[in-house]
Amino acid sequence: MLCLRNVTYRVDGRRIIERINMRFKEGMTYSILGPNGAGKSTIAYILMGVMKPSEGRVLLDGDDITNLSITERARLGITLLWQEPARYDGITVEKYLTLGGKIKVDKNEMREILELVGLPYELYAHRFVDKSLSGGERKRIELASILMLRPRYAILDEPDSGLDITAGELIENVLEYFRRVGTTVILITHHEEIAAKTDFAYFVCAGRIIKKGFSREIVDYYKKTCGRCFLTGRMEV
Numbered sequence: 001m002l003c004l005r006n007v008t009y010r011v012d013g014r015r016i017i018e019r020i021n022m023r024f025k026e027g028m029t030y031s032i033l034g035p036n037g038a039g040k041s042t043i044a045y046i047l048m049g050v051m052k053p054s055e056g057r058v059l060l061d062g063d064d065i066t067n068l069s070i071t072e073r074a075r076l077g078i079t080l081l082w083q084e085p086a087r088y089d090g091i092t093v094e095k096y097l098t099l100g101g102k103i104k105v106d107k108n109e110m111r112e113i114l115e116l117v118g119l120p121y122e123l124y125a126h127r128f129v130d131k132s133l134s135g136g137e138r139k140r141i142e143l144a145s146i147l148m149l150r151p152r153y154a155i156l157d158e159p160d161s162g163l164d165i166t167a168g169e170l171i172e173n174v175l176e177y178f179r180r181v182g183t184t185v186i187l188i189t190h191h192e193e194i195a196a197k198t199d200f201a202y203f204v205c206a207g208r209i210i211k212k213g214f215s216r217e218i219v220d221y222y223k224k225t226c227g228r229c230f231l232t233g234r235m236e237v
């Protein structure tokens with residue numbers, strides 16, 4: 001189980017997130033839902049080791065991993081889909097999808113995963129992961145690379161951003177695949193219809209957890225309250 005325990009993150013004395021406690025159980029799918037500026041990406045970066053908390057700890061199976069680097073956490077099976085996908089000039093999609101370090105790559109698996117993210121193998125496997133790909137295509141390739149890894153934990157920071165009208169269906173397929181292989185998903189979003197697809201949700205606003213529970217319940221609550229807490233942290237339902 002991956003946990004945040006009493007995590008606070010400050011910048012120049014300002015609290016970006018405050019005393020956050022979260023638990024992500026094996027094989028479950030979670031969303032962290034909240035408006036712009038709520039602190040969602042900060043939570044994702046602290047889980048991944050991109051940022052170190054000012055206070056509090058990150059625990060994996062009870063072990064303190066707060067001071068482990070991104071690389072060390074990746075070795076333990078924690079991965080992050082960045083909000084903005086990277087580009088790697090000179091590497092084909094096929095090569096890129098094998099960079100995760102698997103000894104044996106199953107071509108059929110790669111084909112299935114590319115199809116799952118909406119990119120037919122024949123059309124994309126030999127394309128270069130450079131600026132010739134659109135933003136949406138690069139995002140889909142990033143998702144494919146995480147699916148190929150079958151990590152223990154997949155932190156997906158706004159996986160639907162930059163995607164077209166098929167985003168909802170794509171996220172559903174990605175979640176279904178991760179459920180099948182036992183990956184725990186932590187999905188960051190400000191779209192309630194995307195959050196509704198996970199099992200559980202945390203509603204975060206102004207750096208605090210407002211409510212946690214089954215996604216559908218949290219989404220209903222979010223719809224009633226969203227917008228009223230932005231920046232102020234005050235909730236009036």
Ligand SMILES: Nc1ncnc2c1ncn2[C@@H]1O[C@H](COP(=O)(O)OP(=O)(O)OP(=O)(O)O)[C@@H](O)[C@H]1O
Nearest residue numbers: 011016034035036037038039040041042043189190
């Ligand atoms: N280094 C920093 N210096 C100053 N403010 C920061 C810094 N990092 C984050 N913040 C502020 O902290 C708040 C939370 O940022 P964060 O990116 O975690 O929000 P978010 O919920 O992911 O937002 P979005 O949905 O817009 O991506 C924002 O108000 C942001 O401006």
